[in-house]
Amino acid sequence: MDFNPYKRFYDVIRKIPPGRVATYGQVARLAGMPAHARQVGYGLSHAKDYALPWHRVVNAKGEISRRGAPGAKEKQQTLLEKERVEFSPQGRINLSRYQWHVGRE
């Protein structure tokens, strides 16, 4: 079992309930590392062997962040829509409505 330095982020991400989203910066703050928003995204690309609801993490604008793999963006949106998260025609999520707040469902 290999130790992964991003485990703290994963622990936070695992707590995001279905139908809710969290931002990279939010995950970093909840993990006690407020200046590591970029590392959250970087760590997720390394998280293949972990069962994580990675699709519930979006950027501060409520958009799905770009990455190398084509099609991954559509996949993430599909997964969220299955949880009844709504997207605007421009592919944005209304964070004031869907952002996760600790202690709240």
Next chain:
DNA sequence: GGTCTGACTAGGT
């Protein structure tokens, strides 16, 4: 050890 990169952000225009 310097430089570049990137699933990020906040603040200014």
Next chain:
DNA sequence: AACCTAGCCAGAC
């Protein structure tokens, strides 16, 4: 609202 910039920090070379 879109665009730009500076600040951010671990990894890869």
